[in-house]
Amino acid sequence: MRKLLLILTVVFFAAVSCTDKEYDxxxxxxxxxxxxxxxxxxxxxxxxxxxxxxxxxxxxSGTESIVDVYQEADIWLPTxxxxxxxxxxxxxxxxxxxxxxxxxxxxxxxxxxxxxxxDKVFELIATKHKAEYLNCVKGHISDAEYAALESASTEQAVxxxxxxxxxxxxxxxxxxxxxxxxxxxxxxxxxxxxxxxxIDIADDxxxxxxxxxxxxxxxxxxxQLFIAGHVDSGxxxxxxxxxxxxxxxxxxxxxxxxxxxxxxxxxxxIYADDVEHLFNGSTAVIVFTxxxxxxxxxxxxxxxxxxxxxxxxxxSLTL
Amino acid sequence: MKKLLLTxxxxxxxxxxxxxxxxxxxxxxxxxxxxxNPAFAPYRGYVNIPVIGGIQVGTEGNISLSSIVIPHDxxxxxxxxxxxxxxxxxxxxxxxxxxxxxxxxxILGFGAYTKNGxxxxxxxxxxxxxxxxxxPYSLFEFMKTGNSTTIEDLQARAEAxxxxxxxxxxxxxxxxxxxxRGKVLLGxxxxxxNIENADIHMAGDMWKMSALGNVSVSGLQLGQDGSTYTxxxxxxxxxxxxxxxxxxxxxxxxxxxxQLSASVTDLGAMFWFKNKTQIASMEExxxxxxxxxxxHGAKQPHFDLEDFELNAEENKGxxxxxxxAINIGGEYSFLQRRISLGLFYSVKFWETxxxxxxxxxxxxxxxxxxxxxxxxxxxxxxxxxxxxALNFCPNKGINxxxxxxxxxxxxxxxFIPVNQSRMNVTFGIGVPIxxxxxxxxxxxxxx
Numbered sequence: 001m002r003k004l005l006l007i008l009t010v011v012f013f014a015a016v017s018c019t020d021k022e023y024d025x026x027x028x029x030x031x032x033x034x035x036x037x038x039x040x041x042x043x044x045x046x047x048x049x050x051x052x053x054x055x056x057x058x059x060x061s062g063t064e065s066i067v068d069v070y071q072e073a074d075i076w077l078p079t080x081x082x083x084x085x086x087x088x089x090x091x092x093x094x095x096x097x098x099x100x101x102x103x104x105x106x107x108x109x110x111x112x113x114x115x116x117x118x119d120k121v122f123e124l125i126a127t128k129h130k131a132e133y134l135n136c137v138k139g140h141i142s143d144a145e146y147a148a149l150e151s152a153s154t155e156q157a158v159x160x161x162x163x164x165x166x167x168x169x170x171x172x173x174x175x176x177x178x179x180x181x182x183x184x185x186x187x188x189x190x191x192x193x194x195x196x197x198x199i200d201i202a203d204d205x206x207x208x209x210x211x212x213x214x215x216x217x218x219x220x221x222x223x224q225l226f227i228a229g230h231v232d233s234g235x236x237x238x239x240x241x242x243x244x245x246x247x248x249x250x251x252x253x254x255x256x257x258x259x260x261x262x263x264x265x266x267x268x269x270i271y272a273d274d275v276e277h278l279f280n281g282s283t284a285v286i287v288f289t290x291x292x293x294x295x296x297x298x299x300x301x302x303x304x305x306x307x308x309x310x311x312x313x314x315x316s317l318t319l
Numbered sequence: 320m321k322k323l324l325l326t327x328x329x330x331x332x333x334x335x336x337x338x339x340x341x342x343x344x345x346x347x348x349x350x351x352x353x354x355x356n357p358a359f360a361p362y363r364g365y366v367n368i369p370v371i372g373g374i375q376v377g378t379e380g381n382i383s384l385s386s387i388v389i390p391h392d393x394x395x396x397x398x399x400x401x402x403x404x405x406x407x408x409x410x411x412x413x414x415x416x417x418x419x420x421x422x423x424x425x426i427l428g429f430g431a432y433t434k435n436g437x438x439x440x441x442x443x444x445x446x447x448x449x450x451x452x453x454x455p456y457s458l459f460e461f462m463k464t465g466n467s468t469t470i471e472d473l474q475a476r477a478e479a480x481x482x483x484x485x486x487x488x489x490x491x492x493x494x495x496x497x498x499x500r501g502k503v504l505l506g507x508x509x510x511x512x513n514i515e516n517a518d519i520h521m522a523g524d525m526w527k528m529s530a531l532g533n534v535s536v537s538g539l540q541l542g543q544d545g546s547t548y549t550x551x552x553x554x555x556x557x558x559x560x561x562x563x564x565x566x567x568x569x570x571x572x573x574x575x576x577x578q579l580s581a582s583v584t585d586l587g588a589m590f591w592f593k594n595k596t597q598i599a600s601m602e603e604x605x606x607x608x609x610x611x612x613x614x615h616g617a618k619q620p621h622f623d624l625e626d627f628e629l630n631a632e633e634n635k636g637x638x639x640x641x642x643x644a645i646n647i648g649g650e651y652s653f654l655q656r657r658i659s660l661g662l663f664y665s666v667k668f669w670e671t672x673x674x675x676x677x678x679x680x681x682x683x684x685x686x687x688x689x690x691x692x693x694x695x696x697x698x699x700x701x702x703x704x705x706x707x708a709l710n711f712c713p714n715k716g717i718n719x720x721x722x723x724x725x726x727x728x729x730x731x732x733x734f735i736p737v738n739q740s741r742m743n744v745t746f747g748i749g750v751p752i753x754x755x756x757x758x759x760x761x762x763x764x765x766x
Contacts, residue, residue, distance in 0.1 A: 020731060
């Protein structure tokens, strides 16, 4: 009887339906993902903020705050720049002596007509560059005058420097020019290095982003991950920014950023090795190349620049 | 994570595979027919074979296996596979996608006619497991597009209980039979989970996810970590509650060949004990907007989906209504009852949905002890199912019945319908004993 029932049951079910072997659930495979091959996901990565204190300038004789360097540059630069422009070309100051000389000459001319400008320059020399000034005028003034200037107070030194300049001694003018040239021909920023800590998101989220993008040596043809972003700056510079993350293929060169504007950081494809490095902690080095400086536009100290980086994934996020 | 999700998907598919089969409504000799309407009675008394005396497994819903599982690129995969395009994946889904499971297993059952041969009593002890989920389209849409969205009303409900029932069917007047079944229910376990609202925002400046929901569990013991519950160490917590229910039904023989029937089943409620119920709420939000770095160091938000925790709330008892159903049928017999045609309508009230079912049935009784029923079901004006049932009910030996409504449909090798969103399988073996009832004219004899 049992056999009969079994046969009846099997025959019943066999009769009532047909099997679709294509749907054999024992062969079920695949992954769980958010999105499909057409999907595009954006994910924030980091925002780096740069205050004026972040930047330094190494003149060879020591490291200075970039705020000090440019506040001093404002004194050295003539109020009216040659050719009627409102900026100085910082790179050109380094490599084009004629351009530098024209600016220095314009400063001297302004000092001759503006006692206020001249006094600022004299005071700057007396406070920061007296030794260099003495070195320039040595041999042109008596030893007693040299010794007196060397030991003079700032106020006294300003008075002496002013009198020598107003006496129209060529050596005194040249001394001012020499110091000015030395200060204006290198207004560069040192590279900025920031430590990016290990990113505190859960491993399953990290794995979801990395997904199947593949390593640099064996990248996926379909799933791709890009890093991109944008920069903004309130600093009075036209600037070129070249950020890179050490030990990864994340490197961008010469992203041009005009004063008060924003700029996009172009996309760069990255790989699982890069992302793992990023997520586990890394070092970002940013090279700032100053193209133009807009003197007197804003107070540098109060300004900030930002680099925002995000990821763009083409393809699904595998859970 | 992948393994967990595949397991859940597989479980959902199995659920799809595996309740009351409407084809059996007109199968008058079967012992489980009285579960449709307690006024019905079999031909003869019976004792069911324990456990296999009556098994009913079924699902109802509006998503089929082929809505979720598809052959793609030479492999069988789910629509959640990253290689499956959104257009293919979302093609067969509905604005609301729901699936309900109702499984009954008869542990012990017996019944007999009284001396007059007209009244019938029966006792059944069984297990019932019922579950349903509601999956909004926005959930699937998010899964396939990744677009920021708000998902609302993601619900899951399940309950299991043991049922001890005593039924009595009697003739109140000529042509009229009434039936009533009283049930005492012992709650084994219950889960009610509801995500009222989940906001997902994924953009280049910020990833933000927030969820508002609640979970209530009875009879099961969730793992507890301080003031939060987890599903990690779930265990059976003992008897979770009790309930009472009643089925009432009536049949009326309008003509010797025409019988009308109506019933209300599962009218009642479960009361889950306060000390066996855990209630939790979830109102969390996590956000990641990138690492903030400046010359003073770095600050970063913590972003982990495990931060969505179930915060323990004060326990309280819960009451929920049973899944009440209303069943109405009419059957006309001819050729000395060798053939009959039936029309059956049922409406079932789920926690999340109301389901309608209209069935046309043709019943063949070539022999007194052999019945075959075929049916065509119209489900919620949406789909159809063709069913077939076989009843083997001799006066001696065994009583055996089997029925399904996956007739003519494609099934997987695991016997899961591929394109049909509803499936019922009924199966049972019993031993006929005692007196033969007098309420059914013998097949083949003039009425």
